[in-house]
Amino acid sequence: MTIEINLLPWREQRRLRKTRRFKQGLLLVLLLGLLVGWGISQYEKSMVRAGQARLALIQRETDSLTRDIQEMRNFRQLRERMLKQIDLIGELQSSRPLTIHVLDQLTATLVDGVYYTELARKGSRLELSGVAASNRQVSDQMRALDSSPAFDTPLLSDVQSAEGPAAAKRFHLSVDEHLGDDTQAGAGP
Template identity: 90%
Template sequence: MTIEINLLPWREQRRLRKTRRFRQSLLLVLLLGLLVGWGIAQYEKSMVRAGQARLALIQRETDALTRDIQEMRNFRQLRERMLKQIDLIGELQSSRPLTIRVLDQLTATLVDGVHYTELNRRGSRLELSGVATSNRQVSDQMRALDNSSAFDIPLLSDVQSAEGPAAAKRFHMSVDEHPVDEAKPGAGS
């Protein structure tokens, strides 16, 4: 007797099981790949967001530093203006006695019959305009200014006279001031 065993259905079932396991493994690997891909994409997105957050922070800090730098420039400009004003005030305060000295010397050296009509100061130079009754008084006035310790040699630039011998003489002269500590040789204080 011969027994015949049909192995085909068993082989078929085994092949179906292997195919099903393969498909399941393939599906599992595909799902695992998708999950890993999604995780990598999420990680990359988070890295991009973190980079953007760092860039935004750097931008904010840069803007703040730019504002601080501008404020420092403004403070420096303000400081420079204030230092110039302090220097100017100091200069004005130190020149106040000089102005008093100049005006005092102008009145002390004023000759009888002469009076000033205009006085302009440009640096250390005085521009004097005035009226005198004679040319001799204009000369005497120039000598008086020259003898003063406050002034240098005066320069007469213009004398105008109206008609007639008794007419007033208009004159214009300039004279430089001496600094306070500089003494004029041969002049009495």
């Protein structure tokens, strides 16, 4: 008696189980791959969002610093203008006694019969216009200015006379202020 054992159904079932396990493993690996791919894409998206947030922060900080730099430039320009104004005011304050001294000397040297109609100052040069009764008074006025320690030699530009011998003489002359130590010593504080 021979016993015949048919191993084919058992082998068939084993092959089906292996195929099923392979398909399940393949499906599991595919799902795991998709899950890892989705996780990596989410990670990359979060990295991009974080990078964009950092760039936005850097841009805001850059804009803020640019505004601060512009404000500093504006403050520096304002400071320079204020320093110039302070220097100008200081210069005016320091030249006030000198100006008063010059005006005192102009009045002290004024000859009888002569009066000034216009006075202009251009730097250290005075431009004087006036009226005198005669040419001699214009000459005397120039000599009086020349003898003053506050002025250098005057320069007569022109003399105009109206018709007639008794007509007033209009003159224009310029004279430099003498800014020596003797002028400032007489100017006082």
